[in-house]
Amino acid sequence: MNRPIEPQKKEELLERCLAAAIKVGALDSSINAIAKKIGTSGRMLVYHFGSKHELEQQIISLLETRLREKLWTFQGVSLEETDCLAEPLLEMWRHLTSPEMHGLLKLAMELNQRAIQGDAETQHFLEQESQKWVDSLSQLTNDKTVALSLFHLFQGAILDFLTTGNAQRGQQTIKAFTETLR
Known part of the structure; x- marks a missing residue:
């Protein structure tokens, strides 16, 4: 038994x-x-x-649940408050590039690598998770196109950070992007 x-x-x-x-x-x-x-x-x-x-x-x-829990503390800021949008995004970036997040980011990138290599289950999982991120960013910005752009901006900035260790470029890109929203 x-x-x-x-x-x-x-x-x-x-x-x-x-x-x-x-x-x-x-x-x-x-x-x-x-x-x-x-x-x-x-x-x-x-x-x-x-x-x-x-x-x-x-x-x-x-892992994905924890990433979202840690990073969505700024819900409620709207695109109409673009002066205020930059700061939560920069805070999110600072958190993402903090030492305690490094292993978590590497783990997330390992999943991307599995998907690139053709693991259909991981591809499906990442597609679902990506949609959750875009939906959350859409709630933040009230604009699906801006949300998708932010999602891709963060993906690229994270990859750059993990490969170079340079967090400044991501920060500069986030600032420049939010400037274009004004």
Whole structure:
């Protein structure tokens, strides 16, 4: 007789797995390596998640949720207040480029790499997540075209930051973009 999965224990394990993935900036570990990093057994992870694939999917989903939670503290600013729009976007950029976000960003870029290499499931997942970001930015700006432009601006700026370490260019681009909205 199998004992039932404990949702609280599963959540705790998922949080620890996400923290471990963020620390190394990658998901490319075996289930036993992940288990070792978080101080449990591979058997326990399989019991709660079924497979490495399912564990990865839940880690990825939690990652995207956490990114949005951390970055949408400025909801409620509208495009009509363009003088005020630059500051929340710059604050978002400062947060994105902070040291505690580096592993999280690397992990997000790993997902993009998987999608580029043709992983259909990751492509589908990223398409859904991208739409959530654009929808959130649309609520912020009240303009779908501006929201899509901001989404692409941040994607490019993040890639530039991760490859060069230069956060100033992203900041300058955000300032220049918000100037064009006036």
